[in-house]
Amino acid sequence: MSSEAGDTGKAGIIAAPEDAVSMDKLAHSVLDDILYDLVHDMLIKVHRDEKLARANTAAIRVEQLALKSIDGLIPDQQRPDVEIETDAAVYKDGRVTLKINPLKSTKEILCPKCNLPRLLHPTDGKGAKKPDPSVIYCKRHPYIEKPGYDIYGQTWVAPGPGRGKKKKDMEKKDPNDPNSPVPGTEGSAKDRPPNVLSFPSATCSKCKRCILVTRLNNHMGSCIGNSGRNASRAAAQKISNSNGGSQNNDNTPPGSQKGTPLPGSRAASPKKRDMEDADDDAEESDASKPKKKIKLATNSLNKKVTLKAANSTKKDKAKGSSMLNVEQKVDDDDGKNSTVQVAPKKTNPKGPSPTKNKIKVAKPSQPSPAGKAKVKARDRDLESESSGALSSPPR
Amino acid sequence: MSSARPATPASPKNYKVKPAQQGQPMYGCEHLQKLFNQDQGTTNTSIHHYKAILRTIYDQTPLISQTAKTIDNQVVTTLTPTYLCLQCPSTVTEDDRIKHGTKKSHRFYVDSRSASLYCQMCDDMVYDPTFEDLRLKKLGTSTFSNARKRKQDELFSPDPVKDSPSYISANTTVATCKASGLRGIYNAGATCYQNVVLQSFLHNPILRNYYLSDGHSQCDTPHCLSCAMDDMFQDFYAVENTNGYTAANILSGFWISERKAFENLVTTKEQDAHEFFQFLAEELHERNGDGKKPEIGSEHSCNCIVHQTFYGKLQTQTTCQNCQGVTNQVQSFLDLSLPLENLTQKKGGKKLLGGKGTMTLQECLDEEYVKLDKCEYRCNGCNSTQQARRQTSIKRLPNVLSIQLKRFEYKQGRHERAAKIDTPVQFPLQLNMLPYTTVGRAGDTKENYELARQCTYDLMSVVVHVGEIDTGHYVSYCRVGDQWFAFNDHKVEVAQKSDVLNAKAYLLFYIVRSLA
Known part of the structure; x- marks a missing residue:
């Protein structure tokens, strides 16, 4: 048809001028057809995803009703022998059949795994909508697109003082400060908005001490790899020891090398340590509690991560406080942290002013009915990856 | 072609409609x-x-x-x-x-x-x-x-016991809907070169399936990197944590590892992501494979997950110009390294004549795997050193094709130093590798659509180096389904396809589309 139409292809968007020569018209019509194909492919893909999700939702809903109807009478039965009908589907003989096009009958999407409704809009940032607080949604949320925040709406407190930065500086810039209900305790985990995370600590597998993650590589270098500055000191000490006791005190003042902690102990100077301890992140545990598990640290952090929907109104934008994001410049005077990225263009110009305008989302704390969701992770993965195309080509 | 297919079931067979599944209507309408x-x-x-x-x-x-x-x-x-x-x-x-x-x-x-x-x-x-x-x-x-074909057999060796649904449901837990595998990895101090490679492993469906289906188990090796990978996959795909991940075990496994070839990698300084990729692949091969050292260059191949995922084979055909004798040499490869410098210079010449300033990945591949080059070699037939034509092509494509664009060139000469080539290289979302294969070069394969489909790759992740050679930073993009994400250490953001395609890629990971 398209070639016959002459001036334009099927999409009817790219048209040649009327006085164009036939080759010109053909070129326009080919381009127009290709445009049509592109839109067609994209549309089919989105349509398939959406329609399958709605059809499955209709099935899940009628199955739920069927299970409810035999509630408790016959335990452990997956496919009760009842007949149930909804607007969208019929449940009969353990099978679900559609009544009409699910795009017309079904408006929401239920998660095939936990059978809870899916949140269809992000809670913050681009395209955000307020979720219905009375509904418990599936925990899988649409990803958030908001400058300065990650896909879960999280942001990070800047790495704490101790690396050339003074604690006072940090506090000054703390956006919590003006609004903080209890001044003087900012920086501690309790007062931080729950979407602001701090850097965790991890246990060194050799010396079992808790090290702030940003220093883990350096620590392991000195602890395992023998490449830190302790190594050279240890070597120097070895040499001086082997030279005999008589020379020992000649060149080196006592307390300098002698006082150096043994390899495997803390590398930082006592002064630094004080400053680090002031940072509330529990980055370091003393020898008295050497086996502080990293799990603990991460778990407690996890609890804090509840979703907040900060209203990104214009008011917010106007309130230009400089939240200390991770992206902001990190001091690397010591040269060791040289990879912490500096992306000034990304720094968040609008402070999130976390204490205002926050709406609590219905907490996704409800455990998913794990007993019902039958699709096991492995099962599903293997199936989809082996029978379907591996790298999910256009479906 | 379809008529020649002998396996096509004849009409007497009765087809069955797919049996009813829970949570899914039985028919389309x-x-x-x-x-x-x-x-x-x-x-x-x-x-x-x-x-x-x-x-x-x-x-x-x-x-x-x-x-x-x-x-x-x-x-x-x-x-x-x-x-x-x-x-x-x-x-x-x-x-x-x-x-x-x-x-x-x-x-x-x-x-x-x-x-x-x-x-x-x-x-x-x-x-x-x-x-x-x-x-x-x-x-x-x-x-x-x-009936599964060879490639799949290797990958998903069917096990009647372990693959039965009852066994699976009895021995697995259902992951929470919140765990999507999308988490950042904290920078442990100049470790972003590790993070980008780890992210590309984490979003590699073959490796993911291997680790999530308990592929690496019953391991007693202390500080085993493969066990650390296993833990990491669990933490990404089964835990409801959206905070960044602390790759402490990987890091300590890395420090403890005694891989001599990578000794210079083990420092607290910024390193090359490509070297770390090689290190990780070899280390994981050692932990999962046949125990032999993977000699790059030899035809060594084993059935370990790393070999099945990343390794392919290259064939170098040398034709003596004197006696026309042909020798073939086959090597296995972990990745394809494409030099940019020569082509940049060539292009620079063209630019003056009005050509475009950019080049494409396909041009780089052409240069290495289509064009012939001349060399001298000792011909067995002539028993003397002769001029020869040499041509390299890909004999066996891997399931995951890793490509390194050599952006860091070591300048020889009095002032030895490494320099970064910043030329943008355009790369496609979908890559056809057929022209670079031995098969594709040998015969007329234009009409073979199935072969072309087998050689079609989809872009899976991109590692980008930003900044100068000494003070730069690594970021990466990975695709989950159809959505791209940008990974910058602990930070994960949604990325557009245009962001990905406009990046100055350093490492590219393509995954095969069809497991035929």
Whole structure:
């Protein structure tokens, strides 16, 4: 048809001028057809995803009703022998059949795994909508697109003082400060908005001490790899020891090398340590509690991560406080942290002013009915990856 | 081609509709339900026809499926989709669908571009579980039978006990819906070169399936990097944590590892992501493989997960210019390294003549795997050193193709120093590797659509180095389904395709589309 139409292809968007020569018209019509194909492919893909999700939702809903109807009478039965009908589907003989096009009958999407409704809009940032607080949604949320925040709406407190930065500086810039209900305790985990995370600590597998993650590589270098500055000191000490006791005190003042902690102990100077301890992140545990598990640290952090929907109104934008994001410049005077990225263009110009305008989302704390969701992770993965195309080509 | 297929089941076989699954309607729409419930004969012909249509669309030249006959017997070939009738062998255009329907009362058509089913009574595309299964099988493995082919056998060795649904449900836990595998990894102090490689491993479906299906288990090695990988996959795909991940075990495994070749890597300083990729691949091979050292250059191959995922084979054919004697040498490779410098200079010359300033990945591949080069070698036939033509091609493509664009060149000379080449290289989302394979170069493969599909790769992740050579930073992009994400240490953001394609890639990971 398209070639016959002459001036334009099927999409009817790219048209040649009327006085164009036939080759010109053909070129326009080919381009127009290709445009049509592109839109067609994209549309089919989105349509398939959406329609399958709605059809499955209709099935899940009628199955739920069927299970409810035999509630408790016959335990452990997956496919009760009842007949149930909804607007969208019929449940009969353990099978679900559609009544009409699910795009017309079904408006929401239920998660095939936990059978809870899916949140269809992000809670913050681009395209955000307020979720219905009375509904418990599936925990899988649409990803958030908001400058300065990650896909879960999280942001990070800047790495704490101790690396050339003074604690006072940090506090000054703390956006919590003006609004903080209890001044003087900012920086501690309790007062931080729950979407602001701090850097965790991890246990060194050799010396079992808790090290702030940003220093883990350096620590392991000195602890395992023998490449830190302790190594050279240890070597120097070895040499001086082997030279005999008589020379020992000649060149080196006592307390300098002698006082150096043994390899495997803390590398930082006592002064630094004080400053680090002031940072509330529990980055370091003393020898008295050497086996502080990293799990603990991460778990407690996890609890804090509840979703907040900060209203990104214009008011917010106007309130230009400089939240200390991770992206902001990190001091690397010591040269060791040289990879912490500096992306000034990304720094968040609008402070999130976390204490205002926050709406609590219905907490996704409800455990998913794990007993019902039958699709096991492995099962599903293997199936989809082996029978379907591996790298999910256009479906 | 389809007629030559001997495995095509003959008509006596009765086709079955896919049995009812929980949480899924049994049929695509109420009209298909009627069709399938008429009698066995109708079901047989419908499914048989659909298979034939799939073969026409995917295995033959598009000329066939794109050519329709209008109602007044005019033959039309079009670029836009046509509709192949499910109930008879005719192909119609969109405008003639209704006419054909009223004339023959055929109500189901297959769209020639997507092979989706159109139901005239719904006036909508319908996605029937039975048909969708066939379509995905055709697309993913180019066969309808369940007899798995070699490549799959290696990857998913079927185990009757471990693959049974009851065994799986008894021994696995259902991951929470919140765990999506999307988490950042904290920078432990100049470790972003590790993070980008780890992210690309984490979003590699083959490695993910291997680790999540307990591929590496019962390991007693202390500080085993593969165990650390296993832990990491668990933490990404099964835990409800959205905070960044602390790769402490990987890091300590890395420090403890005694891999001499990578000794210089083990420092607290920023390192090369590509070297770390090689290190990790070899280390994981050591932990999972046959125990032999993977000599790059030899034809060594084993069945470990790393070899099945990343390793392919290169063939170098050397032709003596004197006696025309041919020697073939086969080597296995972990990745393809493409030099940029020569091409940049060449292009620079062209630029002056008005050419474009950018180059494409395909141009780089052409340079290495299509063009011939001359060399001197000792010919066995002539028993002397002769001029020879040398040509390298890919004998066996890996499932995951890793490509390094050599952006860091070591300048030889008095002032030895490394320099970064910042030339942008355009790379596609979809890469056809057929021109660079030994098979593709040998014969006329233009008409072989199945072969072309087997050599089609989809972009999976991109590692980018930003900044100067000494003070730079690594970021990466990974694809999950159809959505791209940008990973910058602990920070994960949504990325657009344009962000990905405009990046100055350093490492590219492509994954094969079909496991045929």
